[in-house]
Each structure stands twice: as C-alpha cells, then as structure tokens.
Amino acid sequence: xxxxxxxxxxxxxxxxxxxxxxxxxxxxxxxxxxxxxxxxxxxxxxxxxxxxxxxxxxxxxxxxxxxxxxxxxxxxxxxxxxxxxxxxxxxxxxxxxxxxxxxxxxxxxxxxxxxxxxxxxxxxxxxxxxxxxxxxxxxxxxxxxxxxxxxxxxxxxxxxxxxxxxxxxxxxxxxxxxxxxxxxxxxxxxxxxxxxxxxxxxxxxxxxxxxxxxxxxxxxxxxxxxxxxxxxxxxxxxxxxxxxxxxxxxxxxxxxxxxxxxxxxxxxxxxxxxxxxxxxxxxxxxxxxxxxxxxxxxxxxxxxxxxxxxxxxxxxxxxxxxxxxxxxxxxxxxxxxxxxxxxxxxxxxxxxxxxxxxxxxxxxxxxxxxxxxxxxxxxxxxxxxxxxxxxxxxxxxxxxxxxxxxxxxxxxxxxxxxxxxxxxxxxxxxxxxxxxxxxxxxxxxxxxxxxxxxxxxxxxxxxxxxxxxxxxxxxxxxxxxxxxxxxxxxx
Amino acid sequence: xxxxxxxxxxxxxxxxxxxxxxxxxxxxxxxxxxxxxxxxxxxxxxxxxxxxxxxxxxxxxxxxxxxxxxxxxxxxxxxxxxxxxxxxxxxxxxxxxxxxxxxxxxxxxxxxxxxxxxxxxxxxxxxxxxxxxxxxxxxxxxxxxxxxxxxxxxxxxxxxxxxxxxxxxxxxxxxxxxxxxxxxxxxxxxxxxxxxxxxxxxxxxxxxxxxxxxxxxxxxxxxxxxxxxxxxxxxxxxxxxxxxxxxxxxxxxxxxxxxxxxxxxxxxxxxxxxxxxxxxxxxxxxxxxxxxxxxxxxxxxxxxxxxxxxxxxxxxxxxxxxxxxxxxxxxxxxxxxxxxxxxxxxxxxxxxxxxxxxxxxxxxxxxxxxxxxxxxxxxxxxxxxxxxxxxxxxxxxxxxxxxxxxxxxxxxxxxxxxxxxxxxxxxxxxxxxxxxxxxxxxxxxxxxxxxxxxxxxxxxxxxxxxxxxxxxxxxxxxxxxxxxxx
Numbered sequence: 016x017x018x019x020x021x022x023x024x025x026x027x028x029x030x031x032x033x034x035x036x037x038x039x040x041x042x043x044x045x046x047x048x049x050x051x052x053x054x055x056x057x058x059x060x061x062x063x064x065x066x067x068x069x070x071x072x073x074x075x076x077x078x079x080x081x082x083x084x085x086x087x088x089x090x091x092x093x094x095x096x097x098x099x100x101x102x103x104x105x106x107x108x109x110x111x112x113x114x115x116x117x118x119x120x121x122x123x124x125x126x127x128x129x130x131x132x133x134x135x136x137x138x139x140x141x142x143x144x145x146x147x148x149x150x151x152x153x154x155x156x157x158x159x160x161x162x163x164x165x166x167x168x169x170x171x172x173x174x175x176x177x178x179x180x181x182x183x184x185x186x187x188x189x190x191x192x193x194x195x196x197x198x199x200x201x202x203x204x205x206x207x208x209x210x211x212x213x214x215x216x217x218x219x220x221x222x223x224x225x226x227x228x229x230x231x232x233x234x235x236x237x238x239x240x241x242x243x244x245x246x247x248x249x250x251x252x253x254x255x256x257x258x259x260x261x262x263x264x265x266x267x268x269x270x271x272x273x274x275x276x277x278x279x280x281x282x283x284x285x286x287x288x289x290x291x292x293x294x295x296x297x298x299x300x301x302x303x304x305x306x307x308x309x310x311x312x313x314x315x316x317x318x319x320x321x322x323x324x325x326x327x328x329x330x331x332x333x334x335x336x337x338x339x340x341x342x343x344x345x346x347x348x349x350x351x352x353x354x355x356x357x358x359x360x361x362x363x364x365x366x367x368x369x370x371x372x373x374x375x376x377x378x379x380x381x382x383x384x385x386x387x388x389x390x391x392x393x394x395x396x397x398x399x400x401x402x403x404x405x406x407x408x409x410x411x412x413x414x415x416x417x418x419x420x421x422x423x424x425x426x427x428x429x430x431x432x433x434x435x436x437x438x439x440x441x442x443x444x445x446x447x448x449x450x451x452x453x454x455x456x457x458x459x460x461x462x463x464x465x466x467x468x469x470x471x472x473x474x475x476x477x478x479x480x481x482x483x484x485x486x487x488x489x490x491x492x493x494x495x496x497x498x499x500x501x502x503x504x505x506x
Numbered sequence: 507x508x509x510x511x512x513x514x515x516x517x518x519x520x521x522x523x524x525x526x527x528x529x530x531x532x533x534x535x536x537x538x539x540x541x542x543x544x545x546x547x548x549x550x551x552x553x554x555x556x557x558x559x560x561x562x563x564x565x566x567x568x569x570x571x572x573x574x575x576x577x578x579x580x581x582x583x584x585x586x587x588x589x590x591x592x593x594x595x596x597x598x599x600x601x602x603x604x605x606x607x608x609x610x611x612x613x614x615x616x617x618x619x620x621x622x623x624x625x626x627x628x629x630x631x632x633x634x635x636x637x638x639x640x641x642x643x644x645x646x647x648x649x650x651x652x653x654x655x656x657x658x659x660x661x662x663x664x665x666x667x668x669x670x671x672x673x674x675x676x677x678x679x680x681x682x683x684x685x686x687x688x689x690x691x692x693x694x695x696x697x698x699x700x701x702x703x704x705x706x707x708x709x710x711x712x713x714x715x716x717x718x719x720x721x722x723x724x725x726x727x728x729x730x731x732x733x734x735x736x737x738x739x740x741x742x743x744x745x746x747x748x749x750x751x752x753x754x755x756x757x758x759x760x761x762x763x764x765x766x767x768x769x770x771x772x773x774x775x776x777x778x779x780x781x782x783x784x785x786x787x788x789x790x791x792x793x794x795x796x797x798x799x800x801x802x803x804x805x806x807x808x809x810x811x812x813x814x815x816x817x818x819x820x821x822x823x824x825x826x827x828x829x830x831x832x833x834x835x836x837x838x839x840x841x842x843x844x845x846x847x848x849x850x851x852x853x854x855x856x857x858x859x860x861x862x863x864x865x866x867x868x869x870x871x872x873x874x875x876x877x878x879x880x881x882x883x884x885x886x887x888x889x890x891x892x893x894x895x896x897x898x899x900x901x902x903x904x905x906x907x908x909x910x911x912x913x914x915x916x917x918x919x920x921x922x923x924x925x926x927x928x929x930x931x932x933x934x935x936x937x938x939x940x941x942x943x944x945x946x947x948x949x950x951x952x953x954x955x956x957x958x959x960x961x962x963x964x965x966x967x968x969x970x971x972x973x974x975x976x977x978x979x980x981x982x983x984x985x986x987x988x989x990x991x992x
Contacts, residue, residue, distance in 0.1 A: 258944065277945050277989075304632055322926070322991040328564065349692060354962055355562045365692050365831045413879065437879035461879040487877040488807060492641055492866065 023090035031088030037081045038151060044074035045113065045144050049137060068120035075113035082106050085151075094154050095219040102150040109143045116140060157214045194314040195298040200230070203297070203313070204286050207279045208233075211268055230293045248287040257283065278309045327359070327386055327408045327432045334358040339380035346374050353386060359408070361387040368392045372399040382406045391415040391437065397423035404429060413437040415461070424450035437461045439487075445471030452478040463487030559690040565962025566992070567885040567925025568692070570685065571824045571835045573868060574669070576709040577662065577843030578890035579860070580853045580911050581919035582940050586653055587625040587634035590938035591896050595620030599897045603941050609895065610660050610913040611845065616897035618939065622854040622909050631930030638861040641869035647930040648872050648881070649921045650990045654934025654943035657892050657950050660913045662843070665891035666711035668950050670836075671719065672979045679719035679970070680727065681954060682834035684979050687718075687725045687970070688963055692831030695790035697783060700832050701727040702820040705840030705863075716836055720972040722776040724783070727836055732823060733815040736795035740784050748788075755781050794830055797822050808870040818867035825874050828884050839864060842890055845899050846910015853894070853909045872923055885925040885960050887953075893918025896939045916942040920953065926960035928992040951984030959986045 023031075048070040055063045085106060089099055116136060123129035152160065165175065191197045208227050214220075216227040216237075225237025236242045242253040249255065256267040257280050268274060275283075286292075289300040302310060335358065343350045347367030353359040362378065362385055364370055371394035378385070385406050391413045400423035403412065410432050420442040427433065428450050436457060444466035451460060452475065462472065463486060472486045582588060599616050623636035629646030642649075659665035664674035671678035679687070686698030701716045709715055716727030730736045742751050759778045766774040797805075797819060798812040805811070810818045817839045824835040842860055843851060850856040868888065875881040894911035917936045923929070934946030955965040958979065965984055969976035 280945070322566075324564065349558055351558060351560050353561075354564045355560050357564070363692060363831075366694050415879065435879070435882065439878055459879075459882070461877065463877040485877055485879070488873045490644070492644075 027087045027090055030084050034081060034084035034088045037084060041074045041078035041081060042144055042148055044070050045140055049141050064120055068117055071113050071117035071120060075110050075117055078110035078113055082110055092224060093221050098150055098154055098219050102147060102154060105143055105147040109147055112140045153219050157217060158219055191313045194310050197297050199286055199295055199297055199300060200293045203282050211273060211275060243287055243291050245291040248284040251287050254284050254287055281305060281309060325410045325432060325434060327410055332358045332384060335360055335381040335384045343377060346370060358384050359386045360384040363389040364393045372396055375399055385409055387411040389413040393417060400426035408432055411435040414441060415439040417441055419443060421446040428453040430454055432456050434458045438465050440464045442466055448475050451475060457482060459483045461485045557690045558692055561689060561962030563962045565960055567960040568883040569828045569833050570885045570957060573837045573888045575842040575890045576838050576840045578892050578894060579842045580844055580857055580894040582621050582896060583623040583853050583857055584636050584638055585651060585919045586936055586940050588621060588940040591618060591940055592620035594618045611899055611901045612912045613903050616900045618896055619898035619909060638858050639865045641866045645869050645872045648923045650927050650931040652920045652934050652948050653932060653936060654946040654948055655918045655920050656943060656947060657915050660915050662710035662891060666709050666715050669891050670715045672954060672981055676714050677719055679721040680716050682716055682727050682836050683718040683721050683725040685834045685961060687721050688968060689833050691833055695786040696830060696832050697728045698833040699727040700827055701729040701836045702823055703838040704815060704817040704820050707840040709838045721970060722772060724776040724779045730795055732819040733813055736791050737787060740788055755785050794826050795823060809866045817864050821867040821871040825871055828880060844910050846906045846908040849908055851910060853911055881924045883925050886923045889920030896941050926992060928990055931990055933990050948987055951980040952987050954980050955984035956987045
C-alpha cells in the first residue's frame with residue numbers, strides 16, 4: 016500500500032522525461048522513408064525497397080522505445096486523460112504499422128499484393144505520426160501553442176479573439192471602460208491566470224494535478240490541497256507562491272516563464288482577500304490606494320508606468336549645420352544635441368549672460384532644431400520673441416530674470432509644442448493671461464517674482480485647468496520657529 | 507630543541523635565498539613592465555576635461571542633488587509606518603526573523619521596538635510621514651518613496667562605498683564622478699561634481715565616497731566648506747597676485763603639454779585641466795559659495811545663517827550650484843547612527859534633533875528648486891546607507907538606557923523627487939514589522955541605474971575601460987526602477 020502512495024519511482028520519471036527527446040526519431044525516419052519512396056527514380060526500385068525497409072525497421076524500434084518512455088512520463092498524472100489516451104494508442108499503432116511496413120518492404124518485395132497495399136499503409140503511417148505528434152505537442156505546450164501568435168488579420172478570418180496587447184514587462188492592461196462595473200474575476204483575475212497559469216494548469220495538462228481554467232477547478236486545488244483560502248491571501252498557496260523569492264523551488268511561475276508583475280499579484284491578492292468571489296463587481300470590493308492606482312491603469316487602458324515624452328521626439332527633423340553650431344558656441348552658448356545622434360538641440364546661455372537680441376538672432380540658423388532654450392539672466396528683450404515664435408518644436412523656454420514683458424508673450428501664443436515656460440523674475444503681468452492661456456500645449460509656467468498678482472494667477476488657472484502655475488512659496492511653515500528642542504539640546 | 511631550531515633556519519633559507527630573490531626580481535620587474543606595455547592600465551586617449559558632453563539618450567534630469575544622511579536614519583521613525591510593530595513593542599523578536607542573520611551589534615534574541623514617532627498621512631499622495639519631519643510632510647506630493655530598498659553591507663563605510671561607488675571595496679569611481687565624466691559641467695568655471703559635508707564629520711567611507719577611482723582625476727568631487735575658505739589651497743599665497751599666478755599656471759601647463767606629447771599619459775591632460783579649473787575656481791567658487799547676498803526671505807525659507815557650517819547652508823549652496831550648472835552636488839550630513847547608546851543617538855530624541863537640523867532645509871530646497879523652475883531638471887535623492895532594525899539594540903546582550911536600533915540591511919526607505927521621477931508616488935512595501943521587503947524590492951544598483959537613466963544613460967552601456975576590461979558603476983547588476991519614472 017505504501018508503495019502505491021509513493022507514486023512513480025525516480026527511475027520511471029527519469030526515463031519518462033526523455034520521451035520528448037526520443038519521439039523525434041520515429042517522426043523524422045518515417046518522413047524520410049516517405050520522401051525516399053515517392054521521390055526516387057523508377058530504375059532504382061530494388062535499392063529503394065532495401066533502404067526503405069531498413070529505415071522502417073529503425074523507425075518502429077525507436078517508436079516502441081518512445082512509447083515505453085511516454086508511458087513512464089504519463090505516470091506523473093499531469094496530463095489530460097482523453098488526449099493522453101489517443102496520444103498513447105496512436106503512438107503504439109504508429110510503431111506497429113512501421114514494423115509492418117518494414118516487414119512488407121523486406122519480404123514481400125516481389126508480390127503484386129504488396130505493391131497495392133504498401134502505398135496506402137505508408138500514407139496511413141504518415142497521418143498517424145502527424146496526429147500523434149500534434150497531440151503530444153498539445154499535452155506539453157497547451158493546445159493553443161501553435162496559434163498563440165497568429166497575426167491579427169488571419170485571427171479575424173478564422174474567428175479567433177484578438178490577442179491582448181502585452182506591455183514591455185509582460186503585463187496585460189486591457190482597457191476597461193467602466194472599471195467600477197467590471198467583474199473582478201472575469202475581467203481582472205481570469206485574464207492574468209489565462210496568460211500566466213493556464214499553460215501548465217489546464218484541461219490538457221495538470222502540473223501538480225491542478226487545473227486553473229474554471230472557477231470550480233481553481234477552488235478545488237491540486238495534489239497539495241486547496242490553493243485559495245477566501246479572505247486569507249497570505250494563507251493561500253496560490254498567492255504565497257507568487258510572493259516568495261524567485262530563487263525558491265516552489266515559486267510560481269517556474270524559471271523561464273514570464274513572471275507576474277506587482278500589479279497582477281496585487282490584484283489577485285485583493286480578490287482573494289475579499290472572498291475570492293466569482294460574481295462580484297469591482298465596486299463591491301473595498302479598494303485601498305494601491306488598488307485604486309491599478310484600477311486607474313485599467314480605466315485608461317495603458318500601464319501608467321510609461322514615462323511621458325513630448326510628441327516632438329517622434330518627429331523626424333533634419334540635422335543642424337555643424338558650422339552654424341560652431342558659430343553659436345563662439346558666442347559662449349552651449350548648443351548641443353539633446354542626446355547622442357539626435358538632431359534635437361538644447362541651447363543654454365548659462366555661460367553667456369551678456370548676450371542680447373542682436374547676437375541671439377544668430378539662433379535662427381538652428382531654429383528648426385531647438386527643443387530647449389535657456390536664456391535666463393541674459394539681455395534678451397521682447398524684440399527677440401517673434402524669432403522664438405519661429406522655433407517650431409520648442410518644448411521648454413526659460414526667460415527668468417530678463418526684461419521680457421507682456422508684449423513679448425503675444426508672440427509665443429502659437430508655439431505648438433511649448434510645455435514649460437519660465438518667467439520667474441520678469442516683468443510679465445496679469446495682462447499676459449490671454450497669451451499664456453492660448454499656448455495650447457503649455458503644462459507648466461513659473462511666475463514667481465513676476466508682476467503677476469494672486470488674482471491673476473487664479474484667473475489663469477481657471478482659464479487653463481491643466482496648467483501648473485508656480486507662483487513661489489507663499490505659505491507658512493507648520494512650525495513657525497522650531498527651536499524649542501534645539502535649545503534643549505544646547506543645555 | 508637544537509635540532510628543531512636548525513630545521514627552522516634551514517626551512518627559512520629554502521623560502522627565499524638571495525638568488526631566489528634576484529631571480530624573481532628579474533622576471534618580476536620584467537613582467538610588470540610587459541604588463542604595462544601590453545595592457546596598460548592607462549585611460550583611453552579621449553579628451554579628459556570637464557567640458558559639457560552629450561548624454562547618449564534623452565534624459566529628463568540635468569543635475570542631481572544627493573542628500574546622504576550618513577549613519578543611516580531610521581525608516582521606522584520617519585516614513586515606513588508600522589502600526590503592527592507598535593503592538594508588539596517590547597515583545598521578543600520572532601526567532602525565524604533573526605536565525606542565521608548577522609547584525610552589527612545585536613546579540614541573542616532582541617526585543618521588538620515600536621515606532622517612536624507619531625505618523626500621519628499627508629497630501630494627495632497620502633504618504634505616511636512622521637512628526638519628526640513636519641516640513642517635509644508639506645512637500646509630500648513632490649516625493650516618491652522607495653520603501654523596499656536593501657543592501658548587503660551592514661557597516662557604515664562599506665555600505666556608503668556601495669551606495670556611492672557600486673562596490674563595498676575601495677577604488678571605484680563614485681556616482682558623481684561617473685556623471686561628471688559622462689556629462690561634464692554646464693558651467694565652464696565650476697567643476698561638474700561638488701561635495702558638501704555637515705554634521706561635524708566626513709562620512710565613514712571618507713573621501714573615497716566622492717573619489718574618481720580609475721576615471722581621470724579631473725572627475726573627482728571637489729569638496730567645499732560652508733564656513734571659512736570654501737575650497738582649501740586654491741587662494742593665492744601672500745605676495746602672489748592674479749597675474750603672477752596666471753603666468754605660473756601657464757608655464758606649468760606648457761611644460762605638462764610637452765610631457766603629454768612625449769609620454770601620452772592622459773593623466774597629464776587631466777592635470778592641465780585641473781590647474782585651469784583651480785584658477786577659474788579662485789573667483790567662481792567664492793562667488794557660488796557666498797550665501798550672504800541671498801535675500802532675507804531665502805534665509806527665512808531654509809533657516810540658514812551665513813558663515814555657519816550647517817546642513818541648511820549646504821542645501822542652499824546645492825541649489826545655487828545647480829542653478830549655475832553644476833551636474834552633481836553631493837551632501838553628507840553626519841550623525842544619523844541612532845543605536846541608543848547615548849541620548850543623542852536615540853531614535854526618539856536624538857533622531858528628532860537631526861530632523862530639526864535638516865527637515866526645514868530639505869523642504870526649502872524642494873520648494874526653492876520648484877519656484878525657480880529647476881525641480882523639473884534636478885533629481886533630488888535622500889537616504890542613508892542602510893536601514894535600522896525593527897528591534898531594540900541590545901549591545902553586548904544588555905538592556906540600553908535609550909531607544910535605539912541596530913544597522914539593518916533587509917529593508918530601508920529612500921526618496922527621490924524632481925527630474926524624471928513621478929511626484930507623490932510610493933514603490934515597495936515591507937512586512938508588518940518592517941523587517942523585510944515583501945514587494946517592490948530595490949537594490950542599491952537599481953537606484954544607481956535609475957539615477958543614471960534619468961540623466962540619459964543606459965547603466966549597462968555606460969562603461970570605462972580599465973585594466974583590460976570595461977567597468978560600469980552597477981557592475982553586473984541593476985535594473986531601472988521603471989514604475990517610478992515620470
């Protein structure tokens with residue numbers, strides 16, 4: 016009795032694992048024999064018969080050995096019984112038919128009946144090995160393995176679902192329009208399990224005697240018992256194995272498979288924590304701050320981890336002339352690509368505060384390339400602003416501590432990509448509100464120590480709700496003087 | 507006895523005869539010469555100066571201010587709120603947690619120590635920040651926390667070296683050196699990498715924490731002092747005026763140029779650049795280091811007093827430097843090592859003192875950078891070299907007079923703000939006792955990779971050839987912490 020409980024011995028499993036290696040021998044041999052038989056010339060009849068006979072003999076031998084090892088592998092009990100049944104018996108049949116073909120080719124070579132029978136049987140063996148091989152593949156890799164990456168147009172024609180867009184880190188964040196009304200299991204949990212668990216825990220293959228493809232099987236658990244204890248995620252084997260260190264033997268998914276993202280684990284944990292219910296909607300489960308951020312990602316359909324870059328960087332622009340840049344550098348300006356091998360230029364006057372409109376007008380030679388222009392503390396005036404308006408891809412403009420005023424702002428209204436405008440310490444006042452509000456792409460404006468008033472800032476914020484206006488620190492510290500304990504220290 | 511003695515003498519003689527010595531001397535020196543001729547450990551012949559350089563990729567940050575609280579502040583009294591730990595205050599630490607672990611001072615089974623500060627959530631981000639840092643709490647929405655940091659060094663010096671050079675052993679270039687090597691300085695009159703220390707002592711790792719290692723020495727951090735002469739030994743000696751100084755530097759440099767033509771050692775070029783930089787710094791450094799001309803409201807904001815050697819002054823200086831185009835400003839503040847062996851080293855009173863010295867200035871720095879439009883391009887990093895244990899320290903197995911925590915490597919908190927980093931975000935989580943990270947584990951290398959990423963570097967491609975192979979800051983480790991990128 017003890018012996019039965021112990022399961023298959025290591026020896027059986029050891030040889031069993033060689034089954035996927037050896038099965039390729041009969042497959043290759045049978046295909047080779049088939050090709051030789053149908054594509055050799057008529058006059059080599061005798062030679063062909065002899066060669067084919069030898070190949071069939073070896074094919075049948077290797078097929079029988081593969082069958083034996085296959086049986087050993089099946090002792091793990093991880094495979095779907097129906098598929099396994101067909102795979103097993105078709106495999107054995109392939110071996111038997113190969114042996115028959117070897118016998119026919121060797122001993123019946125002169126008889127006419129043999130010629131009539133040989134070709135059809137050869138075809139049968141080919142069909143058998145194809146089906147057997149395919150079933151074997153399904154057992155090992157899952158039945159959707161071959162079609163998993165079927166390109167989109169063809170998927171549509173054959174009526175398959177579109178493949179979910181996987182992010183770089185392997186996360187699927189499908190866009191869910193009304194996230195609060197979404198079904199937690201069906202729309203958040205199941206897609207993750209499907210992508211990362213089902214390949215080993217499905218109808219065809221049950222590693223650890225566990226299936227995860229239906230709610231019933233998921234709750235039933237595997238050979239080590241239940242994997243989900245509703246309300247106790249940290250007691251639930253499914254969650255525990257996701258959280259443990261990747262180097263641990265029981266960590267899931269195993270080495271080489273795509274690991275879960277933290278968001279995915281958090282969602283599973285949240286679902287188990289609140290009862291592992293299969294019918295509830297998102298709104299019914301209490302969400303903390305962390306879950307709320309993840310839900311927001313679903314609602315927006317993108318993983319919010321994608322850093323933002325200005326659309327400018329997707330444009331292809333011509334490179335600035337090297338001589339023009341050299342000329343500008345002679346003025347003391349830093350003129351450099353924003354990154355290596357890029358045409359986008361950053362211009363900085365940190366070493367040339369003395370420059371005025373006249374010298375700066377030379378920037379027109381690189382106006383198509385400038386994305387960032389820092390003219391803080393220079394002698395630039397409103398007169399130069401029309402020239403800045405001719406810089407089509409300008410993203411950031413720093414004019415702090417210059418004599419710029421409201422007049423100059425009018426010229427900037429049509430800058431298409433301007434996101435950041437630094438007007439700290441300038442003469443710009445409330446009169447520039449309209450101009451600033453007209454810069455469509457503007458995200459941040461710095462107005463500390465400008466001539467703006469509190470009311471003006473409030474008005475600007477109201478006119479352009481997405482705009483961050485920095486008006487300098489006006490608040491009071493929570494502690495006026497924090498010297499109480501400092502004095503205590505001195506004693 | 508005599509026999510033994512004789513044997514010993516004979517054995518000694520076998521070890522190294524004069525002939526042996528000369529023999530090895532010959533081949534030894536020969537192979538040394540061969541070694542340097544074939545695979546010389548010299549640097550490649552690229553121009554070695556601190557001029558502006560182009561980053562390999564687009565980077566959102568142009569400069570970095572790294573605020574290192576030397577000694578390692580307690581995350582459990584500042585940012586990592588653990589109410590469960592409070593419940594178990596005074597109870598024995600579960601054996602499972604400490605089995606097989608090494609601590610600097612904890613011996614046997616220590617007791618757990620609940621948080622010795624009051625916590626509240628702040629801002630839209632809902633960050634938990636303790637009452638030790640009331641000012642920073644107002645800046646909560648600018649900060650992104652890394653609560654799952656870990657390290658593998660539990661002593662100050664190696665841990666600080668690991669944090670700043672990517673290796674716990676001496677000899678590697680520091681983060682700031684890598685950055686100034688890669689990006690140069692925007693300001694032609696100031697070095698790319700400047701260092702300011704406060705708290706009365708340099709960090710335990712010493713000057714290696716801002717050394718240039720095998721990078722040309724022009725990239726090492728220049729330490730400035732907020733009180734007294736800002737940089738030692740660059741002012742002209744009595745009786746030497748600027749013209750004589752300039753003439754002598756020119757003469758030295760022309761000799762050095764001749765030497766470079768003859769031997770081709772890039773270190774000579776570095777030396778020329780250093781002389782030139784030192785000359786420029788004679789006027790540029792006193793200017794940038796002078797905070798007395800800052801308006802009164804700025805002093806109010808930071809809590810600075812000109813002429814003092816204080817962390818607050820250093821924060822203001824850091825802002826000034828970044829404003830002038832310095833790439834990397836490294837601040838060290840000594841005195842965060844709260845073991846509980848003295849009152850000033852306690853996690854309640856002592857830690858609070860350190861917070862009083864720094865909290866307002868750090869918050870002021872964030873505000874000031876932002877109102878000048880600099881925070882978008884400046885990455886501010888705050889942290890220590892490791893964390894502190896959820897257990898009360900029991901040095902030599904004794905109960906201590908003050909609340910204190912030992913060095914802890916498994917989990918600690920750092921924060922970042924500004925250039926390229928999401929505002930008001932938190933990444934990583936520790937268990938209920940704050941002992942270990944349960945998700946969002948980030949290593950020192952991950953942090954370094956992320957800092958380099960924000961500046962436009964791929965940490966895996968950013969290398970320097972030395973002794974026959976390419977070295978990088980993060981060695982063979984590190985992954986950019988993508989979830990915190992803006």
